[in-house]
Amino acid sequence: MKNVPEIFGSMVFNDNVMREKLPKDVYKKLIKTIKNGERLDLELANVVAHAMKEWAIEKGATHFTHWFQPMTGITAEKHTSFITQGDGGSIRMEFTGKELAQGEPDASSFPSGGLRTTFEARGYTAWDPTSYAFIKDNTLCIPTVFCSYGGEALDKKTPLLRSMEVLEKEAKRILKLFGHNDVGRVYTTVGAEQEYFLIDRELYLQRQDLRYCKRTLFGACPPKGQELEDHYFGAIKPRVSKFMEELDSELWKLGIMAKTEHNEVAPGQYELAPEFSITNIAADQNQLMMELMKVIAEKHNLTCILHEKPFAGVNGSGKHNNWSIATDTGMNLLEPGNTPWKNKQFLLFLVAFIKAVDEYQDLIRVTTASASNDHRLGASEAPPAIISIFLGEELTEMLEAFGNSKYKAKDREDMEFGVHYLAKLTKDLTDRNRTSPLAFTGNKFEFRMVGSSLSISGPNIILNTVVAEALSQFADTLEKSSDFEKDLDELIKDAFAKHKRIIYNGNNYSDEWVKEAEKRGLYNLKSMPEVMPRFITKKSVELLTKHKVFTEVEIHSRYEIVLEEYIKVLNIEALTLIDMINKNIIPDSIEYSGALSKVAERKKNLKIKFDVEKDLIDKINGLTKSLSDKLKKFEGYIAEGKKISDVQKSAKFYRDKVLNYMDGEMRPIIDELEKTVSKKYWKLPTYGDMLYSLL
Missing domain, CATH: 3.10.20.70 (Glutamine synthetase, N-terminal domain)
Structure with missing residues (x-):
């Protein structure tokens, strides 16, 4: 290099x-x-x-x-x-x-x-x-x-640029009230951490489901998954390192600040994080990054998989969207400073974000919905489908006590390692929360619900717009104020009190949080057919058209586009599964059953007991018959789904009948056959083959 x-x-x-x-x-x-x-x-x-x-x-x-x-x-x-x-x-x-x-x-x-x-x-x-x-x-x-x-x-770019202009306009109104008349530009910045899988290309080409659907439609979990936690941040293997070296070089030539790379949690999973860029540039660069990952992987006889959940039983891939607001004068408007309890400008922008997320949590959830990301959200490693914000205990306590003269800030705590020659480290005000969909991480919000294959334009269009709306309302109030300091304090205090239900600093993966979120009145929209109607509600349409981010026609067109895509993706998956059952799974199983029958026949002629073979033959034949019967019913569902013209009804049908039947009824049988049929006869690469092909 x-x-x-x-x-x-x-x-x-x-x-x-x-x-x-x-x-x-x-x-x-x-x-x-x-x-x-x-x-x-x-x-x-x-x-x-x-x-x-x-x-x-x-x-x-x-x-x-x-x-x-x-x-x-x-x-x-x-x-x-x-x-x-x-x-x-x-x-x-x-x-x-x-x-x-x-x-x-x-x-x-x-x-x-x-x-x-x-x-x-x-x-x-x-x-x-x-x-x-x-x-x-x-x-x-x-x-x-x-x-x-x-x-x-x-x-996806036009509305993103519109949303950036809207946020700039409203943020400058607020900054003017704080005396920042020198600010010429305000813009959001994003650093998009990209997760992905790499597998051997020859194995990938043998899996029809990966080639057509970018995820495995079946596959028994290998004896070892990610439970030993030995892949995360482990030494990068030479073949992967060579890929990363070339990827870095090509990204750097394109001015993309590829910064950090490491092994992720699941075997065969990795992450690349760039430095922050202005949002529309970050969106362009993330698209280039995904394209180059796939192209360069092929040069190393690898395949890069960006699907959110290509393998069941191990972590899926997200794209953590680190969002902040900056000015051309060098200010980060989400930087707390050393005394955040006194930094009212920071607190105002902070509560604007809290208010925006609480009021438009459903619209923010819309931006993360896709057929592929539905498999990830709510799984053990991803945020649930419930939007919430992590602030950390100290910032939360600070806002709870805002305006209370008795509030005493906590001293920064030094961490002791018990080794005298190691330098002391000072704890930050906040810690990261890996379970939170939206976590405040020092001077930015990390939006962790975004799927690895998704464009970051959609999430940032909505984040920009909803925050702009909150800032607009704040500016309307404060511009009329005769006592700015007094009214500012009241505004910060009242906004937090009204919207603090969206703050949750605990474990978002727990069942207790799901119950608590329901008590708080927060949405739990688990799949795209539930999510997308929130995009065309009167409230959503009024917001997006008010700020001219979308026209009403554009909103409804996008609603149609994403639901049609959802239906098409599920239909492709269904047809792929049928093809693999007919051409791979049933023939391989029958071939093995036939081989066992020949062994059993020879043993019978030699008057040797053949209980093991008989049990296996009975099991395989039973599973194969069950799969064949279910296949007929499954094909009926697909035929029925094609007759539904309404996109919302069709999407619900494909989720409830096609996807649920495929995952809940057919996959368990196929996975059991894979565990039963000899490797010699089961010709498709298994999870163990693919996930550990580079390790």
């Missing part, structure tokens, strides 16, 4: 490159345009496009693409070469300001939820100049938004 500072950002048209490649006056105009959110002048765009093209060609690029994030959850790109026909059969390399600023890809095959009719196939992409262009696969990639012919957002 080259020197890291030398390669970092080398494939990014970043600020340093723009300073070097653009005329000074053009650079200043571009930065001013970006900062003020003005329309890009075509003459300016032409100069920028020319410089961008020249730089890209120097780096070996031959094509450009508008790189966007449709509602598929992955990125999309249409490559166009720089080649333009010249005189006498020659060519020249061109890239215009118009091509930079706007593209017109066919939108007909992207999910739209009814936003456009089939004959209105055109979609538009528009450059997002706040996110740097970069080179990937010899192609200049221009981050863009994506909208329909009618102007509605067809992507």
